Amino acid sequence: MKEQSIQFETDIIIKGTVNYPEIFEGKLPLVVILHGSGPIDRDGNVKNFSMNAYRMLAEFFASFGVATLRYDKRGSGESGGDFYETGMWDLVNDGVAAVQAARQLPEVDPERVFLLGHSEGCTVGPAVNKRVQAAGIIFLAGQADNVRKASEFQTHLVEKEAAGMKGFQGFLLRALKVHTTTVNKQAKLFQEILTSNQTVYKKGVVKINAKWMREIFEYNMTPDLEAITCPIIAITGDKDVQVDPTHVQVFAEKVNGPAEGYNVVKMNHLLRDQEEPVSSIKVKTIYKKGLTNPLSHEMLTLIKQWSEKYMLAK
16 A cells, blocks of 8 residues: 555644555545544554554555545654643544545545544544544444443453452452452542543542543533434444443444444454453453454454445445
C-alpha cells in the first residue's frame, strides 16, 4: 500500500497517516479508524504494548481497494495535547476533524467516507457520525451502552472468576477477598472521580483522566445510535472479556439503518483468535502472548463481505 502523512487541526494539531491501495483508478472509499481507550498511536500501540491492529487493518483494506486514515490520539505519538487532560468530547472533535480532512483528499470520494471504531471508538463513533453523517460504520469490540457498564461488566467477571478458581491461586485470591471487594473499590473510586471537578485525578501515584471519565460516563449513546441511518456492522469475539459480546445485537437493534451483528468464535478484544480459556485475571498475559498473531480471519472475512456490499458498490 501507499502511505501519505496527514495533519489536521482542532484545538491542537493531530498527525496521522493515509493509506491507499498500490494501484487504483477513480475516487476511493476511505475508512477513518477511531481508537480504543488509552494513549494509543495510529498503529494501535501504547508504550510497552504493540497491538499494531490499526496498521494491520489499513493493510487489509488497501488489499481490496479501500483507503484508510488513522491518526495518533491526542497526547500520543506525534499529535499534540495531553492524554490525561483529554475529555470524551475532545476525542469526538478530533474524529469529526479526521472525517472532514479525509473528505478533502483529492483521491477520496467524499460521499464514501466510513467510520471504524474499536472498543472506545465504538462509543465515540455515534457522536462523530451525528455531526458528519458517515457512509457507514464498523463497530469492533464495542459496548452499545454507557462505558461505565462495560467497566462494571469487567469487574464482575473478575469477581466471578476469583470466586470459582481452583488451586492455590484461587485460594490466594479469595484470601485477599478479591471476589468480594473489587466491585466496592471500583464503585468508591468512580464516585470520587464523578463528584470531583479535577481534570486529572490522582489516586496515590496513579494519574486518572478524570475529565474523560466524567464525560463518557455521563454520555447517553442511545439517541446517537438511533440517529444512525447508514449501514452498520457490529463484530465482537466470544472470548472478549472487556465488553459484553451480546451487544453486537444491541447495536443492530438500536440503529435505524441496515444492520448486521456477529460474534466471532475464539476472538478476543485485541481482534485476535485466542486458544486459551477466557480469563479476566490472566488477560494481560494472554494478550501479550498473542500480540504476534494475525487479526482474526473470520472477522476480516465478515468486514470484507460487508465492504463489498456498501463501500465498493457505486
